[in-house]
Amino acid sequence: MKFISVFAIAVAFLSSQAQAHIAQPEAAELTQLRLIDRGDGSAPRWMPLGQALEYSQKSHGEGRCGGFMDLTGQKPLLESISPKVEYFRLSLEDRPLTQAEYLSSALPLIDMSRVRSTVEALSSNKNRYYKSTHGAKAASWIADQFKGMARNRADVTVELYKHSWEQPSVIATIAGQGPHKNEIVVIGGHLDSINQSGFGNREMVAPGADDNASGIATLMEVYQVILQSGFRPDRTLAFMGYAGEEVGLLGSQDIANAYRNTKKSVVAVMQLDMTGFPGAGNQVVFMTDNVSPELTKFSQKLMDTYVKVRWSTDRCGYACSDHASWTRAGYASVMPFEATMSTDNKAIHSTQDLISKLDFNHASAFARLGLSFMAELSK
Numbered sequence: 001m002k003f004i005s006v007f008a009i010a011v012a013f014l015s016s017q018a019q020a021h022i023a024q025p026e027a028a029e030l031t032q033l034r035l036i037d038r039g040d041g042s043a044p045r046w047m048p049l050g051q052a053l054e055y056s057q058k059s060h061g062e063g064r065c066g067g068f069m070d071l072t073g074q075k076p077l078l079e080s081i082s083p084k085v086e087y088f089r090l091s092l093e094d095r096p097l098t099q100a101e102y103l104s105s106a107l108p109l110i111d112m113s114r115v116r117s118t119v120e121a122l123s124s125n126k127n128r129y130y131k132s133t134h135g136a137k138a139a140s141w142i143a144d145q146f147k148g149m150a151r152n153r154a155d156v157t158v159e160l161y162k163h164s165w166e167q168p169s170v171i172a173t174i175a176g177q178g179p180h181k182n183e184i185v186v187i188g189g190h191l192d193s194i195n196q197s198g199f200g201n202r203e204m205v206a207p208g209a210d211d212n213a214s215g216i217a218t219l220m221e222v223y224q225v226i227l228q229s230g231f232r233p234d235r236t237l238a239f240m241g242y243a244g245e246e247v248g249l250l251g252s253q254d255i256a257n258a259y260r261n262t263k264k265s266v267v268a269v270m271q272l273d274m275t276g277f278p279g280a281g282n283q284v285v286f287m288t289d290n291v292s293p294e295l296t297k298f299s300q301k302l303m304d305t306y307v308k309v310r311w312s313t314d315r316c317g318y319a320c321s322d323h324a325s326w327t328r329a330g331y332a333s334v335m336p337f338e339a340t341m342s343t344d345n346k347a348i349h350s351t352q353d354l355i356s357k358l359d360f361n362h363a364s365a366f367a368r369l370g371l372s373f374m375a376e377l378s379k
């Protein structure tokens with residue numbers, strides 16, 4: 001029995017690998033076996049993609065989430081630095097805050113009308129699905145925006161990070177200067193969207209205004225203000241838009257695992273996934289699972305010092321977004337979220353995830369938190 005099941009897994013694995021580069025009919029995509037980790041403590045299992053997505057969709061309908069990580073094809077992580085990468089860790093416990101002066105002039109530069117325009121532009125794409133031309137186009141648009149904001153800056157690089165599907169991730173970096181320039185501080189969010197009433201359909205309407213044009217627009221504003229204010233970081237600052245989150249954290253896993261396997265010193269990662277829907281009023285909710293408790297505590301201190309908006313905590317209960325990819329790869333991540341799980345935006349993953357449901361004053365707390373995070377940790 002044991003032999004047979006191992007054999008079946010091997011065949012499934014090899015055939016899914018062999019098919020990975022062939023454009024497939026939509027239905028075949030759903031029956032393809034994938035290695036799925038629900039991130040709830042149970043062991044990863046092989047199942048058809050359709051079954052994993054169905055589970056996730058059903059959970060959302062019931063007012064809870066049921067995410068999963070698609071581990072298919074991911075190389076094993078380097079054992080030598082598993083499970084913790086201590087030397088990547090910043091000591092955060094009694095780290096003093098040093099950027100009050102910079103932030104007192106930079107925080108007022110945050111302009112939420114720009115954030116609104118970005119959400120408008122992103123959500124006017126038919127969708128940003130990871131296997132559609134619309135999704136690939138949206139990634140290029142984000143890269144062009146990053147480039148446009150950094151004209152005349154030789155310390156800025158913008159990269160389209162290619163994967164095995166159409167949509168690339170986008171990474172913009174502002175190079176650090178001095179002895180800490182090889183240490184990286186990341187702020188990221190996923191740039192893809194999905195309409196869960198029709199998995200795999202490249203032409204379904206999925207505006208994804210909250211999920212997650214809001215997070216992308218918020219981190220683009222942080223980038224804009226950092227450049228506009230002439231800030232020069234000691235550590236390298238990376239702004240990431242991940243592809244393929246909605247189908248199992250695919251883009252962020254590719255990136256986090258590649259960084260881990262090349263021993264990149266990522267010292268902190270903030271995930272912005274949904275920043276505009278004030279389901280539980282104007283407060284920031286820190287997810288406490290699949291994150292670093294130290295970095296979360298540090299971010300709460302930033303809330304009290306610079307953002308001055310109420311915060312609380314909740315749990316996703318599973319690997320609900322890209323922070324989990326970084327955590328799994330051994331890095332410290334934090335996930336500030338727009339609402340509690342029970343009060344979150346029920347319109348996500350549908351045609352109704354529209355900008356009209358968003359409150360940009362609410363989102364501004366995340367922009368302030370993101371800017372404080374990047375400025376403080378870059379020094």
Ligand code: BES
Nearest residue numbers: 056065066067068246248249273320344
């Ligand atoms: N933005 C959501 C995550 C989310 C939704 C967190 C609601 C908290 C409340 C994300 O884009 C998403 O949809 N994640 C999937 C899991 C993913 C691994 C397929 C989910 O929650 O089902």
Ligand code: ZN
Nearest residue numbers: 211246348349
């Ligand atoms: Zn989603």
